[in-house]
Amino acid sequence: MSTPAGEKPTVLIIGPPWPQSGTARLFENQVEFYRSRGFATIFVAVPIDCWYVESYKEWDSIRAGLAPVGADWMLNAAVNYSRFLRSKYTVWAKHAFRPTALDWIIMTGASADLSADAERVIRNAPLKLIHVNHVFTLGFAKRILRTLIRNQRQISVVLETHDIQAQLLVDRGDLNPWTHRADALSRLVKAEDTNLRSLGVFLHCSIDDFEYFKSRMPKKTHILALPTIDESFVKRVLASPPSAMPIDLLFVGQSTEPNLLGIKWFFDEVWPLISDQGYQISIAGKIELMVREQLPAIHKKFCKYFLGHVPDLAGLYASARCVFAPMMSGTGISIKTVEALAVGKPFVGTSMARLSQFGLQAHDTPQSFARAIVEALAHESSAAVASRQAYEALFSRKAAFAARESAFRIATSA
Numbered sequence: 518m519s520t521p522a523g524e525k526p527t528v529l530i531i532g533p534p535w536p537q538s539g540t541a542r543l544f545e546n547q548v549e550f551y552r553s554r555g556f557a558t559i560f561v562a563v564p565i566d567c568w569y570v571e572s573y574k575e576w577d578s579i580r581a582g583l584a585p586v587g588a589d590w591m592l593n594a595a596v597n598y599s600r601f602l603r604s605k606y607t608v609w610a611k612h613a614f615r616p617t618a619l620d621w622i623i624m625t626g627a628s629a630d631l632s633a634d635a636e637r638v639i640r641n642a643p644l645k646l647i648h649v650n651h652v653f654t655l656g657f658a659k660r661i662l663r664t665l666i667r668n669q670r671q672i673s674v675v676l677e678t679h680d681i682q683a684q685l686l687v688d689r690g691d692l693n694p695w696t697h698r699a700d701a702l703s704r705l706v707k708a709e710d711t712n713l714r715s716l717g718v719f720l721h722c723s724i725d726d727f728e729y730f731k732s733r734m735p736k737k738t739h740i741l742a743l744p745t746i747d748e749s750f751v752k753r754v755l756a757s758p759p760s761a762m763p764i765d766l767l768f769v770g771q772s773t774e775p776n777l778l779g780i781k782w783f784f785d786e787v788w789p790l791i792s793d794q795g796y797q798i799s800i801a802g803k804i805e806l807m808v809r810e811q812l813p814a815i816h817k818k819f820c821k822y823f824l825g826h827v828p829d830l831a832g833l834y835a836s837a838r839c840v841f842a843p844m845m846s847g848t849g850i851s852i853k854t855v856e857a858l859a860v861g862k863p864f865v866g867t868s869m870a871r872l873s874q875f876g877l878q879a880h881d882t883p884q885s886f887a888r889a890i891v892e893a894l895a896h897e898s899s900a901a902v903a904s905r906q907a908y909e910a911l912f913s914r915k916a917a918f919a920a921r922e923s924a925f926r927i928a929t930s931a
């Protein structure tokens with residue numbers, strides 16, 4: 518492994534090891550922005566689950582899946598299980614024997630180690646900024662700053678929140694591993710606030726997050742950076758020949774609780790209203806595994822629609838007549854939604870898609886959602902134009918880079 522050469526200023530980007538996800542697309546955008554500013558980039562994937570030890574068998578596929586992030590140096594940390602076991606007790610005591618599930622996740626990330634070669638890359642880099650993704654990886658970032666970076670007081674830190682994690686833990690029903698009970702939302706909110714208050718500059722990828730964190734920490738700097746995508750993806754979609762059998766309705770989703778609940782709502786409440794239309798549905802992504810495990814009846818009945826993981830989504834989007842997002846919970850705007858708008862596909866979503874504030878109507882009842890699907894497929898051209906206009910105004914590369922420039926300038930000037 519080589520080390521950074523010369524005096525080219527470098528940005529260290531830290532985030533969870535979530536390949537081929539909406540979060541990974543944001544990592545790509547971060548790398549593109551800093552590269553456009555003349556910086557070299559180091560990306561470190563930091564695990565937040567204790568089984569991601571050095572011998573974890575999925576590391577090769579994770580590294581391959583994260584390759585499109587495209588940083589100059591792509592590194593990963595692995596959980597040091599001995600440190601993890603010690604931290605279970607030290608963190609428990611540090612929080613007066615009342616830590617939360619959020620503290621557990623941050624502790625797990627902080628217990629991860631880099632290889633000697635990876636440490637050398639960071640130690641020798643002329644770092645200008647650390648860009649932290651998710652509060653989950655903040656403990657690791659602070660340890661790296663403390664142990665590997667000599668001029669730590671001169672290094673600026675920006676944190677991109679990616680949702681209100683306290684609320685997501687409640688929505689998912691996560692149990693506190695110390696108590697084996699669910700934490701109250703108020704305690705999770707306090708834990709999130711406590712971990713974030715040491716920082717001064719925050720980026721948020723949804724209006725909900727921006728308004729929430731600004732109200733919680735009004736004296737900090739908060740900048741809205743709505744998610745965008747790699748424009749080369751749009752070119753690949755436009756260059757991909759549609760399949761012989763067009764896809765009337767396309768859904769793309771990872772294995773998340775909001776996606777699971779959305780799929781259940783769609784097949785239980787919406788599909789019976791339009792099943793006689795003969796629409797061809799394709800559901801791509803790892804949500805298939807979650808549906809198979811937790812909604813076996815739905816998976817058995819509609820298994821022909823579930824494609825599972827698809828390495829390249831360009832062909833699916835090229836073939837799709839309409840993209841739908843039936844989410845009934847969650848916060849923020851899905852990258853898959855932005856992809857649909859970017860390639861000019863008619864889009865149907867609930868208010869959870871957070872698009873009504875951008876001029877695209879939300880449909881929260883089964884009847885309204887079903888009618889919107891029928892309308893979108895009947896008027897594809899006008900619906901497609903509305904999607905692309907929303908993308909250009911709000912989610913384009915130009916818009917995202919302007920927001921990131923503001924965060925960078927404020928952080929480094931401080």
